[in-house]
Amino acid sequence: MDKHDLKKEIAKLVMQELKTSGLLINEYNKVPVSVSARHLHLCKEDLEALFGKGYELTVEKEISQPGQYAAKEKVTLITDKGKIENIRVLGPLRNKTQIELTKSEARTLGLNLEVRNSGDLANTSGVTIKGPKGSIELKEGVIIADRHIHMTPEDAENYDVKNGQKVSVVVNGKKGGVLSNVTIRVNPRYKLDFHIDTDDANAFLIQNGDLLELVK
Amino acid sequence: MDKHDLKKEIAKLVMQELKTSGLLINEYNKVPVSVSARHLHLCKEDLEALFGKGYELTVEKEISQPGQYAAKEKVTLITDKGKIENIRVLGPLRNKTQIELTKSEARTLGLNLEVRNSGDLANTSGVTIKGPKGSIELKEGVIIADRHIHMTPEDAENYDVKNGQKVSVVVNGKKGGVLSNVTIRVNPRYKLDFHIDTDDANAFLIQNGDLLELVK
Numbered sequence: 001m002d003k004h005d006l007k008k009e010i011a012k013l014v015m016q017e018l019k020t021s022g023l024l025i026n027e028y029n030k031v032p033v034s035v036s037a038r039h040l041h042l043c044k045e046d047l048e049a050l051f052g053k054g055y056e057l058t059v060e061k062e063i064s065q066p067g068q069y070a071a072k073e074k075v076t077l078i079t080d081k082g083k084i085e086n087i088r089v090l091g092p093l094r095n096k097t098q099i100e101l102t103k104s105e106a107r108t109l110g111l112n113l114e115v116r117n118s119g120d121l122a123n124t125s126g127v128t129i130k131g132p133k134g135s136i137e138l139k140e141g142v143i144i145a146d147r148h149i150h151m152t153p154e155d156a157e158n159y160d161v162k163n164g165q166k167v168s169v170v171v172n173g174k175k176g177g178v179l180s181n182v183t184i185r186v187n188p189r190y191k192l193d194f195h196i197d198t199d200d201a202n203a204f205l206i207q208n209g210d211l212l213e214l215v216k
Numbered sequence: 217m218d219k220h221d222l223k224k225e226i227a228k229l230v231m232q233e234l235k236t237s238g239l240l241i242n243e244y245n246k247v248p249v250s251v252s253a254r255h256l257h258l259c260k261e262d263l264e265a266l267f268g269k270g271y272e273l274t275v276e277k278e279i280s281q282p283g284q285y286a287a288k289e290k291v292t293l294i295t296d297k298g299k300i301e302n303i304r305v306l307g308p309l310r311n312k313t314q315i316e317l318t319k320s321e322a323r324t325l326g327l328n329l330e331v332r333n334s335g336d337l338a339n340t341s342g343v344t345i346k347g348p349k350g351s352i353e354l355k356e357g358v359i360i361a362d363r364h365i366h367m368t369p370e371d372a373e374n375y376d377v378k379n380g381q382k383v384s385v386v387v388n389g390k391k392g393g394v395l396s397n398v399t400i401r402v403n404p405r406y407k408l409d410f411h412i413d414t415d416d417a418n419a420f421l422i423q424n425g426d427l428l429e430l431v432k
């Protein structure tokens with residue numbers, strides 16, 4: 001047994017002991033929040049069109065989901081109604097370029113965006129993307145991301161929810177309420193995290209890292 | 217009986233007839249929405265400091281509450297963190313200057329605003345206001361307005377709510393949910409209207425004029 005496995009084994013035993021002893025409150029109804037600011041994911045072809053042949057993204061900092069990172073690279077979005085500068089690229093690259101904006105940013109660009117799951121891009125809006133080395137006309141791929149909770153299969157068991165299930169999340173405070181239509185997304189590579197956009201964060205006065213109540 | 221009174225009398229009789237016949241559904245749980253964009257109310261002293269001695273507001277258009285109007289006049293708000301131009305003045309004048317912003321606008325200005333009822337301004341944030349003829353340092357008066365429903369005493373009876381009562385409003389749709397902590401405001405001069413700010417409208421994908429369900 002190597003050092004890493006030993007640590008995991010000890011952690012597991014401690015957790016078991018705590019659970020058995022009743023010292024650990026099994027509070028499987030709270031989820032931590034990550035507020036997603038506007039951003040885009042690029043495919044290799046679009047990255048090269050915007051930043052140059054053979055270009056590679058530079059990691060700025062890791063973000064909540066394992067393996068994902070905010071890149072140093074930024075682009076500008078342009079429509080005939082307006083533009084938004086400094087849209088950050090998230091890495092790593094994806095098979096298809098996807099831009100995630102809020103309703104308020106959609107207004108700035110005069111776009112009538114649909115609320116979609118990540119990756120569900122058929123017949124969504126397009127936009128002009130401008131990078132330091134060139135521009136592209138994205139035909140589709142601009143969405144308002146749906147509210148969703150990332151979790152592992154173990155989390156799903158603990159919270160008693162299933163992949164794809166719609167749940168609600170309760171927010172307290174002076175502008176509290178309920179966020180409905182929150183999609184559960186289960187994957188062994190995920191880390192427990194409730195993703196909302198900046199419009200939701202501002203409307204409900206939610207801060208990054210807040211613990212909110214999941215209701216079914 | 218003059219023409220106006222005659223019309224009112226006929227309308228009243230038709231309504232009575234519809235109610236008696238059961239043809240009219242008494243749906244006292246829906247409220248129409250008015251989305252309030254950022255704005256300010258000025259006292260006479262501040263109006264003159266910003267626009268000049270003896271200045272009077274110009275009506276641009278009437279707004280939902282009787283006697284209230286959007287003025288043509290606009291100002292700029294300035295802090296050491298940022299500025300927002302084109303903040304519209306609403307008329308008529310008030311006893312105390314009050315500025316209503318959203319959380320997202322508060323972020324732009326680096327202000328940590330409180331959610332308050334209109335008029336409840338003690339110990340709220342200040343800001344620099346710049347007009348065409350001068351600037352003032354507002355000591356307090358910048359708030360995030362609480363969610364509220366204007367209604368007449370007759371409406372209050374129909375909806376079975378009281379002045380000051382907190383209710384919730386349900387929103388359907390892909391970014392639906394519940395808006396909590398909505399204050400009922402009753403006054404004979406009011407018109408039935410649910411006032412939310414642009415952050416709430418954007419987060420819930422609510423449009424001006426939407427009919428939403430009030431729940432107690």
